[in-house]
Amino acid sequence: MKEDEDRTLVARCLAGDRSAFGQLVVRYQKPVFNAALRLLHNPEDAKDVAQTTFLKVFEHLEDYNPAFKFYSWIYRIAVNEALDALGTRRPFEAISDEKTDEVAGPEQQIEGEQLGRAIETALMQIKPELRALIVLRHFMHLSYQDMSDILSLPEKTVKSRLYSARQLLRDQLLPYGSALR
């Protein structure tokens, strides 16, 4: 079971086996990088966040409580790092260029890559805290319980905020008319 393997790897790390940490990095670099990328919409920043996440995991490994899922812990660090990075990002670093994308007319269909870009752009228009819910649910396919652990929010709050995030995203996509139909 993956969670048991994680605990074993963590125990080996704490015993001084650095190769075990390497296995944790290999195991989690893709989801951590992708979570950061979807939150930040910038590969270079996402790489920095992923690196910092792993360094913090390494440095605070002794604080990890094995009673909890390791991935919840590492994703929590990654999400917080990404939100911190967004907080320090300057206004001109926002995705201003993407707003210049042509918007499809009300009757126009967009699909494939164009639809993906439209959704990514719309995602960046909603608050980062709400975006995090979309990322955890739809890109990382996590349960409400996991999201609750990662965000330190009650499940009920997770649900209501996720619903709001979806609604805002839908509203952002309205200029694309029938894009989602």
Next chain:
Amino acid sequence: MTQQRLFELINAEIDGELDAQQRAELARSLLADPNARAKREDLRRLCAALDQFEEVEPPSQLHQNVFAALQLSTPMRSTSSATRWRHAALVAGILAGGLVLLEVSKGPPSASTDVAGTMAAPTTPTLLDAVKLSDGPVSGRATLYRDRTGLSLELDVTASAPIDVMVTGEGQSLRIKSLAGQGKPAKRPARVQLTGPGWDGPGVILTFLMAGHQVGSATLRTGKGS
């Protein structure tokens, strides 16, 4: 049924969380209200599109960058005398970024001037803060660590011309001269120990100077007092 209730039921349906009674309640509303059907269809398609996003491969250097950073925090042990190790650490600390000279400026009388080349403590430093530098002609990364002896600053920067870096703490400052330049990064990150009570504040401010003119700045937090 209120719009709020409808909204909750549609979302719960998408997440597969409806029980039989709720499903029947939603079905009744959908049958009676074309707007409800349209809203449900929009949300379902949006969520389906989100779920289909493909994962991106992380940069190939991510793994090696993490381990390179970990090497920096690896406890290093002296193989000969403590004096020899201390001297090596002093040289490495000062020359890590190429030609780096340190000048200790005047601080309050109580502040220690023991800021350069202090041997790293044989414990794993804790990362306190890191900032990405993309300020005008200066780019790269500055990272602040704490170990048993105090703070240490790591600068991994590229600049279009030689730059000096003023490092200012609560009661002390120092100047790192001729760090990087000609568009080339330092060969290795420069690492500077910041020991003494003058550095024991909420953070340090970095000011980047090119030909005596400020071309950028950054703040690194220690977490103290925040």
